[in-house]
Amino acid sequence: MVMHDASFQFTLTATDTNTGARAGVFHTPHGEIATPMFMPVGTQATVKALDPDDLRTLDARIILSNTYHLALRPGPEIIAAAGGLHGFMAWDRPILTDSGGFQVFSLGAQRTVDDNGVTFRSVHDGSLHRFTPERVIEIEEMLGADVIMPLDECIALPATNDDLRRALDRTHRWLERAVVAKRRADQALFGIVQGGTDLALRRAGAEFVAALDLPGNAIGGLSVGESKDVMYDTLAATTPFLPTAKPRYLMGVGSPEDLWEGVARGVDLFDCVLPARVARHGSLYTPEGRVSIRNARFREQLSPVDSTCDCTTCRRFSAAYLHHLHRTEELLWFRLATIHNLSFILREMRTMRAAILDGSFADRRAAFHADYHPASATAAAANRVQYRDHKRSKTP
Amino acid sequence: MVMHDASFQFTLTATDTNTGARAGVFHTPHGEIATPMFMPVGTQATVKALDPDDLRTLDARIILSNTYHLALRPGPEIIAAAGGLHGFMAWDRPILTDSGGFQVFSLGAQRTVDDNGVTFRSVHDGSLHRFTPERVIEIEEMLGADVIMPLDECIALPATNDDLRRALDRTHRWLERAVVAKRRADQALFGIVQGGTDLALRRAGAEFVAALDLPGNAIGGLSVGESKDVMYDTLAATTPFLPTAKPRYLMGVGSPEDLWEGVARGVDLFDCVLPARVARHGSLYTPEGRVSIRNARFREQLSPVDSTCDCTTCRRFSAAYLHHLHRTEELLWFRLATIHNLSFILREMRTMRAAILDGSFADRRAAFHADYHPASATAAAANRVQYRDHKRSKTP
Numbered sequence: 001m002v003m004h005d006a007s008f009q010f011t012l013t014a015t016d017t018n019t020g021a022r023a024g025v026f027h028t029p030h031g032e033i034a035t036p037m038f039m040p041v042g043t044q045a046t047v048k049a050l051d052p053d054d055l056r057t058l059d060a061r062i063i064l065s066n067t068y069h070l071a072l073r074p075g076p077e078i079i080a081a082a083g084g085l086h087g088f089m090a091w092d093r094p095i096l097t098d099s100g101g102f103q104v105f106s107l108g109a110q111r112t113v114d115d116n117g118v119t120f121r122s123v124h125d126g127s128l129h130r131f132t133p134e135r136v137i138e139i140e141e142m143l144g145a146d147v148i149m150p151l152d153e154c155i156a157l158p159a160t161n162d163d164l165r166r167a168l169d170r171t172h173r174w175l176e177r178a179v180v181a182k183r184r185a186d187q188a189l190f191g192i193v194q195g196g197t198d199l200a201l202r203r204a205g206a207e208f209v210a211a212l213d214l215p216g217n218a219i220g221g222l223s224v225g226e227s228k229d230v231m232y233d234t235l236a237a238t239t240p241f242l243p244t245a246k247p248r249y250l251m252g253v254g255s256p257e258d259l260w261e262g263v264a265r266g267v268d269l270f271d272c273v274l275p276a277r278v279a280r281h282g283s284l285y286t287p288e289g290r291v292s293i294r295n296a297r298f299r300e301q302l303s304p305v306d307s308t309c310d311c312t313t314c315r316r317f318s319a320a321y322l323h324h325l326h327r328t329e330e331l332l333w334f335r336l337a338t339i340h341n342l343s344f345i346l347r348e349m350r351t352m353r354a355a356i357l358d359g360s361f362a363d364r365r366a367a368f369h370a371d372y373h374p375a376s377a378t379a380a381a382a383n384r385v386q387y388r389d390h391k392r393s394k395t396p
Numbered sequence: 397m398v399m400h401d402a403s404f405q406f407t408l409t410a411t412d413t414n415t416g417a418r419a420g421v422f423h424t425p426h427g428e429i430a431t432p433m434f435m436p437v438g439t440q441a442t443v444k445a446l447d448p449d450d451l452r453t454l455d456a457r458i459i460l461s462n463t464y465h466l467a468l469r470p471g472p473e474i475i476a477a478a479g480g481l482h483g484f485m486a487w488d489r490p491i492l493t494d495s496g497g498f499q500v501f502s503l504g505a506q507r508t509v510d511d512n513g514v515t516f517r518s519v520h521d522g523s524l525h526r527f528t529p530e531r532v533i534e535i536e537e538m539l540g541a542d543v544i545m546p547l548d549e550c551i552a553l554p555a556t557n558d559d560l561r562r563a564l565d566r567t568h569r570w571l572e573r574a575v576v577a578k579r580r581a582d583q584a585l586f587g588i589v590q591g592g593t594d595l596a597l598r599r600a601g602a603e604f605v606a607a608l609d610l611p612g613n614a615i616g617g618l619s620v621g622e623s624k625d626v627m628y629d630t631l632a633a634t635t636p637f638l639p640t641a642k643p644r645y646l647m648g649v650g651s652p653e654d655l656w657e658g659v660a661r662g663v664d665l666f667d668c669v670l671p672a673r674v675a676r677h678g679s680l681y682t683p684e685g686r687v688s689i690r691n692a693r694f695r696e697q698l699s700p701v702d703s704t705c706d707c708t709t710c711r712r713f714s715a716a717y718l719h720h721l722h723r724t725e726e727l728l729w730f731r732l733a734t735i736h737n738l739s740f741i742l743r744e745m746r747t748m749r750a751a752i753l754d755g756s757f758a759d760r761r762a763a764f765h766a767d768y769h770p771a772s773a774t775a776a777a778a779n780r781v782q783y784r785d786h787k788r789s790k791t792p
Contacts, residue, residue, distance in 0.1 A: 045720065049727040052712070074695065074720040082698055082714060090712045299470065302478055316448070316486045318478060324441065324470040331445040331730050 008188040008215040010247045016361040020239060020266035023356040026216075026247050028094040028146040029186045030086065031061070035247060035268040036356075038254060038349050039064045039096060040276065040342050044073070045089040048276055049334040050342075052091045057312060058342050061093060062146075064271040067139050068100020071129070072122050076142035084144025096147040096271070098251070099136045102220070105154040113153065115170065133177035141184050149218065149251075150178035152192045157225055164196045172208050179212065188215040190249060196221060197230050199237040206241035217242050218249040219267070223258070232261050239266035256285060256348055257374045260365050263352050275345045279337035282326055285344040289373035293337070298323040311343035404584040404611040406643045406664075412757040416635060416662035419752040422612070422643050424490040424542040425582045426482065427457070431643060431664035432752075434650060434745050435460045435492060436672065436738050440469070441485040444672055445730040446738075448487045453708060454738050457489060458542075460667040463535050464496020467525070468518050472538035480540025492543040492667070494647070495532045498616070501550045509549065511566065529573035537580050545614065545647075546574035548588045553621055560592045568604050575608060584611040586645060592617060593626050595633040602637035613638050614645040615663070619654065628657050635662035652681060652744055653770045656761050659748050671741045675733035678722055681740040685769035689733070694719040707739035 007029045014023040026033040040047045040055065043066045047055060055063065065085055070076065082088035085095050104111055104120050111120035117132035133151045140148040151174050153167040171194045182189050191209030195201030209217045219238055222231050235250065242248050247268040253259070254272020262270060275285070283290045286306045291298075298305065301319035313322070313336040325333040348368075355364040403425045410419040422429040436443045436451065439462045443451060451459065461481055466472065478484035481491050500507055500516050507516035513528035529547045536544040548567040551559055567590045578585050587605030591597030605613045615634055618627050631646065638644050643664040649655070650668020658666060671681070679686045682702045687694075694701065697715035709718070709732040721729040744764075751760040 044724045044726055045717075046726050046728045049731075051728060051731070073724055074716065078696055078716055078720075081696070082716060088714075088717055088720075090717075300474055300477070318484070320470065320474055320478060321441075321484055321486075324474075324484075328440045328469055330440055330442050331727065332442045332447060334727050335445075335447070335731070 007186065010216070010245060012245065014357050016264075016356050017359070018362040019264040019365070020236075021263045021352070021356050021361045022266060022268060023353045024247065024268060026268070028062075028188070030092060030094045030146050033061045033094060033269075034353060036259075036263045036349055036352055037061055037269055038259065038345050039269060039271040041065075041271055041273045042089070042091075043069050043273070045070060045079070045085060047338075047342075048280065049338045052089065054335070054339060055091065055093075058339065058346055060342070060346065062096060062269075063091065063093070064096045064098060065143070065145065066100050066103065067097050067136060067143065067149075068103045068131075070097075070143060071100070071139050072124060076139045080142040080144070084142075086144065094147070095145040096249075097140050097143050097145040097149065098271075099131075099140070099149045099151045101131070101136075101152045102154045102252070104131060115173070117151065117174075133174040134181040137178050137181040137189075141182075141187065144184075145187065147188045147190060147216065148182075149190055150175050150192060152194060152220060154194070154221055155196075157196055157221075159196055161198060161201075164194075164198055164201055168194050168201055168205055172205075175209070175212070179214075190214060190216040190218045192218045192220045192251070193238055193242070194221045195238075197226055197234050199234065202234055202238045203241050206238050210241060210243050213243075214246070216247040216249060216269075218251050220251045222250065223253045223272075228258070228261075231258070232265065235262065235265045235267070242266075254345065255374065256345065256372060257369070259345070259348060260352065260368055263356075264361075264365060275341040276338045279341040280334050282337075283341075283375075284322075284337060285341050287371050290375055293319070293322050293326045305340070306344075309340065309343065311340050313337070313340040313343075403582065406612070406641060408641065410753050412660075412752050413755070414758040415660040415761070416632075417659045417748070417752050417757045418662060418664060419749045420643065420664060422664070424458075424584070426488060426490045426542055429457045429490060429665075430749060432655075432659045432745055432748050433457055433665055434655065434741050435665060435667040437461075437667055437669045438485070438487075439465050439669070441466060441475070441481060443734075443738075444676065445734045448485065450731070450735060451487065452489075454735065454742055456738070456742060458492060458665075459487065459489070460492045460494060461539070461541065462496050462499065463493050463532060463539065463545075464499045464527075466493075466539060467496070467535050468520060472535045476538040476540070480538075482540065490543070491541040492645075493536050493539050493541040493545065494667075495527075495536070495545045495547045497527070497532075497548045498550045498648070500527060511569070513547065513570075529570040530577040533574050533577040533585075537578075537583065540580075541583065543584045543586060543612065544578075545586055546571050546588060548590060548616060550590070550617055551592075553592055553617075555592055557594060557597075560590075560594055560597055564590050564597055564601055568601075571605070571608070575610075586610055586612040586614045588614045588616045588647070589634055589638070590617045591634075593622055593630050595630065598630055598634045599637050602634050606637060606639050609639075610642070612643040612645060612665075614647050616647045618646065619649045619668075624654070624657075627654070628661065631658065631661045631663070638662075650741065651770065652741065652768060653765070655741070655744060656748065656764055659752075660757075660761060671737040672734045675737040676730050678733075679737075679771075680718075680733060681737050683767050686771055689715070689718050689722045701736070702740075705736065705739065707736050709733070709736040709739075 009027045011025045024035045042063045079088045119130045136151040152171040155167045191214045193205035195205045249269035250262050250267040254274045298319040304314035305319045355361040405423045407421045420431045438459045475484045515526045532547040549563040551563045587610045589601035591601045645665035646658050646663040650670045678689050694715040700710035701715045751757040
C-alpha cells in the first residue's frame, strides 16, 4: 500500500494568471525542490562526465536514474548494500528512478510483452530478465530513490487507436499493481499518463491517475517523434485533468523551448538527456540558440562562448580553449561542455520560477522566444533519433 | 642570449647521506617547486580528464606540456594571444614545455632530419612543418612556459655507437643554437643529456651541458625499451657529472619504483604519462602495486580501492562504484582514476622529500620496495609500447 508521507508535500507557491505556469516546492526525504525544475539524467548512477560536486556547483536539486540500466549493471543488490543510490553515487539530494519501461520496449525483437509484464534479453550478456509491475517496484525499493516510477507500456507512434487504448489499459492495470506492491514510506510513487496523441485517451489517462491520489503524476510518451505543435496541444489537453495540488512531471522533455512551453502548460518537473548529449557532441546553448564549438569563428575567440554565462566553464575558459579541447578530442571537453549546458538549462528554470513569482512569466517567455532560435526541425528530429539510439548504446 | 633570472634559483635544502637523493626548492616566475617532484603531463594544454582545480586539489606544483602538439593544434599564435599557456588553460602555477623532439622523431618515415633540424608532416592534415633549434625556442617563447626544453635528436635503441655519437653531437650543436636564440628572461632553458646506454657518451653529454651553466639539466633517451637495471646504471653514471646546484630532470620516467630509484640517484624532477594513462585503462596504484579495477573482487567492495588513500576519489567512492563506472564505460571513470593515480604519485614524492629531510630516505625506500610489487616486465614492456603508440594516437 502507498503510505502518504508528509515528506512528499507539494506546496503551490504561485500560479501565473496568463498561462498555466506554476511555482511550487516539492518536499522529499533528501530535501526540497523548488519548481519548475529540470532533472539532469544519471542513467547509470552518474550524470555523464560530472561528479556530485559538479552537480552541487550547478545547484542541481534532483537527478534522475534508470531502473532498467541499474538492474542489469551493477544489479540492485550491490546498490542496496551501498546504502542505495544515494550512498553508491555519493549524492545526498533527491533522486528519481524511471522504471526503464521506455528502454525495455525500445528493445524490439529482444523483448516480449504480456499482461503481466515484459521479458527481455540483456544487451550486455544475452541473459533473460523479466520486469513485472511488482518486480520493478521491488528493484526501485532496493535503489532507494525519493521518487519512483511504475512500469508502463510505451508503444511506438504512429499507432492505431485500438493499440493505444490497449496499452493505456495495461499501463493502468500495472499502475494499480505497483500501488499495491509498494512498501517503503520514504519513497513517492508517481502515476504516468500515456495515450499517445489521442486527446480523449490522454484525458482518460489523466483522470485515471488523478483518482488514485498519488503524490505526483507524470506525462509519458511525448517527444518521441511527433511535431512540437502536436506535443504542446497534447500537453495542454492533459494537465487540466491532473490534480493541481500534486507535482506534474513531463518525461524525457528538455530542449529550452520545450521547457518554457511545458511550464506554460502547467508542468513542474522535466528530465532529458538532450542538454548533456548535445554538449558531448559539440553543441552549446546560448541565449540566441545552440552553437557548434566546431565553428571556425571560435578558433580565435578569447572570450567565453556565452558572455552572459556565469558557469564554471565560461568563467574560466575561452571559446578558443573549448574549441581546441573539442578538436583534439580531449576528455575535459565532455565535462566543461556538460557543465555549461546544464547550467544554462537550470538557469532558465530559475528564471521561469522568478518570473512566475513576480508576474512576468508571459513577458519573459516572449522574450526568450524572441532571442532563442531553436535547432531546426531537421536537427531536432535527428536529435530525437540519436537520443533513442543513445539510450541503447554505450558510447558517450 | 640566456639571461639568468633570479627567479630560477635552485636551493638545495638537504642531501641524503646514504644515497644521491636531494631535497630542494626550485624558484620560477609562477611559484616555487619543492623537489623531488613529479610533473603531470598536459600534452595538449590539458592534463587528460582533469581541470586546473583538480590539479590544485592534488597539489600539483608544475605540469608539462608539449611544443610539438601545440604547434600543430591550436598553433602558438592563439596561445600567445590568450596570454600564453597559463592564460589559455587557466593554470597559474609553473609549466614546462618539452620540445616534442621525441614525438617528431617517432614519426619515422614521415620526417627527415638534417644538421639544421627536422622536417615533418602533420599527422592531422599532412601539412609540412619544420623544426629548427631556433624555431622551437621561438614557439616556446610564444607558449610562455616557465621552463623550456631545446630540440634534441632522439634515436631509436638499440643503435650503433657511431649513430649515438653523431646524434649526441647534433644535440649539442642544437643546444648551443637554442642558447643563442633564446630571448625571454622569464623562461629557463634546460640542457638535455643524450647518449643512449653508452656510459662514456652519457658522461660526455653531462659534462657538455654542465659547462653551459644552464639553470637546469635534463636526462633524455631513457625508459625507451632498455631494462630497468640498465636504465638505473646509466642514470647513476650520468648524474654525478651534472651540477649539484642545478635541478636535474629525468624525462619521461614515472613508474613508482622508477621514481624512488631516480631520486636515489640524484634526480629532482620527473614527468610521465604512465600514471594517468594506466588509470584511463583501468589500473590503479596501491601501496602493494597496481590493481585492475576490472577484477571481480572489486564488484562488491564497498570500501575504497586503497583504504590508505586520502584523494578525493577514495574519500568519496567505493571500489564497487569505480568498478561499475569502468564496466559501463562512463566518462567519470577517467577523471576519478586519474585523480587517484596522480594523487598516489604526488604523495610518494612528498614522502620521499620528507624522508630526505629527516634522514630516513634509505629506510623508506626499502619499505616501499618491500610492499610494492611492480608491474611485471612483460606488462611494463607492453606499457612502453602503448605509451609510444599513444603519443601518436588521438584516443584517450
